[in-house]
Amino acid sequence: MRRVAIFGATGSIGRNTVDLLQRQGGREAYHVTALTGGRNIALLAEQARALGADLAVTADPANYGALKEALAGTSVEVAAGPEALVEAAERPCDWAMSAIVGAAGLLPGFRTLAQGGTLALANKESLVTAGPLLLAEAARHGATILPVDSEHSAVFQALCGEDWAAVERVIITASGGPFRGWNRAQLALATPEQAVAHPNWSMGQRISVDSASLFNKALELIETREFFGIEPERIEVLVHPQSIVHALVGFADGGLLAHLGPADMRHAIGYALNWPERKPTPVARLDLARIGALTFEAPDEASFPALRLARDVMRERGLAGAAFNAAKEVALDHFLARGIGFLDMAAVVEETLARLARECHLGTATLSLEAVLDMDALARLRAGEVVAERQRRG
Numbered sequence: 001m002r003r004v005a006i007f008g009a010t011g012s013i014g015r016n017t018v019d020l021l022q023r024q025g026g027r028e029a030y031h032v033t034a035l036t037g038g039r040n041i042a043l044l045a046e047q048a049r050a051l052g053a054d055l056a057v058t059a060d061p062a063n064y065g066a067l068k069e070a071l072a073g074t075s076v077e078v079a080a081g082p083e084a085l086v087e088a089a090e091r092p093c094d095w096a097m098s099a100i101v102g103a104a105g106l107l108p109g110f111r112t113l114a115q116g117g118t119l120a121l122a123n124k125e126s127l128v129t130a131g132p133l134l135l136a137e138a139a140r141h142g143a144t145i146l147p148v149d150s151e152h153s154a155v156f157q158a159l160c161g162e163d164w165a166a167v168e169r170v171i172i173t174a175s176g177g178p179f180r181g182w183n184r185a186q187l188a189l190a191t192p193e194q195a196v197a198h199p200n201w202s203m204g205q206r207i208s209v210d211s212a213s214l215f216n217k218a219l220e221l222i223e224t225r226e227f228f229g230i231e232p233e234r235i236e237v238l239v240h241p242q243s244i245v246h247a248l249v250g251f252a253d254g255g256l257l258a259h260l261g262p263a264d265m266r267h268a269i270g271y272a273l274n275w276p277e278r279k280p281t282p283v284a285r286l287d288l289a290r291i292g293a294l295t296f297e298a299p300d301e302a303s304f305p306a307l308r309l310a311r312d313v314m315r316e317r318g319l320a321g322a323a324f325n326a327a328k329e330v331a332l333d334h335f336l337a338r339g340i341g342f343l344d345m346a347a348v349v350e351e352t353l354a355r356l357a358r359e360c361h362l363g364t365a366t367l368s369l370e371a372v373l374d375m376d377a378l379a380r381l382r383a384g385e386v387v388a389e390r391q392r393r394g
């Protein structure tokens with residue numbers, strides 16, 4: 001029986017993964033070695049019972065008692081804390097979903113690679129902060145990493161059977177989010193409630209705000225660069241408000257292969273779960289005649305500077321991705337807490353990167369997990385200082 005684990009089972013990606021496992025036979029078809037969550041103890045316990053998981057882990061030690069109680073009378077083992085997440089990742093497993101949000105997802109996903117199985121990678125921060133390390137670790141253990149982000153899954157699918165040497169460019173699409181067409185004066189007043197209201201996708205709160213600011217697309221640019229090893233100049237972003245075409249690959253003969261699908265993450269998750277086979281997934285079938293028009297436009301990089309910042313990071317590489325992501329996470333926390341405005345997020349990230357570049361060499365070639373985690377901590381500190389200064393200045 002195939003052994004599977006889900007890191008971040010209670011989140012948007014995690015719940016969709018559980019849904020697919022259930023539809024594909026659930027506990028009769030899969031041996032679930034571990035499910036992890038954070039604060040949503042009731043859901044984690046419910047998932048662990050339904051799938052007959054060996055282990056349920058909450059990332060927060062304060063929730064240990066509640067999880068233990070919720071799983072009383074079952075054979076599910078219970079653990080808590082970041083170390084327990086890593087221990088869960090070190091258990092033998094054939095397929096693991098990495099769907100913890102933020103840099104916290106890096107270590108558990110990284111550790112699963114030592115099993116030599118498949119890592120379905122939704123946690124985009126892993127590739128952004130430590131892409132070369134992750135790929136090298138996978139190669140060292142004969143493990144497979146499959147992209148779950150819809151754009152990268154689309155590129156992966158468009159590339160199947162193609163000659164890499166003939167690839168000219170990769171185009172990833174962005175819906176443009178809820179603020180497409182807004183000017184800077186309007187964006188300055190945007191609220192967290194407006195930012196989470198994504199027009200097409202139903203996602204976690206943090207990625208929804210990142211979509212509104214185009215930081216999500218910025219992370220995806222870096223992911224594309226790291227996962228597919230393609231130079232930054234050959235990766236483009238196209239705004240496509242219908243979110244039907246997820247990515248296109250352009251070849252030397254001028255042809256483009258596009259991947260189309262509904263805005264439902266169960267397609268990309270199901271693809272990664274069943275790869276190299278394709279199995280039925282419960283996503284809506286596209287009615288292109290009803291949709292009628294698919295439109296495309298260039299992103300407004302003046303109003304949304306995240307893409308420009310990502311291009312700087314892609315040129316720099318090394319620890320720049322870890323610094324970028326950590327600064328972005330801090331800025332996002334402060335925006336959600338109404339401590340800074342929507343436009344301040346990009347300003348905080350840019351200022352933090354500038355300070356760190358004066359303080360240390362971000363593009364260092366000697367990348368290690370320790371260096372990435374140290375940079376993550378340092379960038380959070382500096383970003384916090386930048387936020388505090390901006391707040392003092394009013």
Ligand code: NDP
Nearest residue numbers: 008010011012013037038039040059100101122123203204
């Ligand atoms: P959610 O916020 O919905 O879920 C995050 C999951 O991580 C939950 O299980 C949460 O637990 C858990 N979690 C939160 N903080 C921590 C922590 N510090 N340590 C361990 N676990 C934690 O996120 P999404 O499902 O939307 O996104 C997950 C990842 O996938 C992100 O990296 C995102 O960028 C990426 N992604 C998401 C897509 C989407 O459509 N949602 C699309 C493509 C990529 P709990 O809820 O119990 O507190």
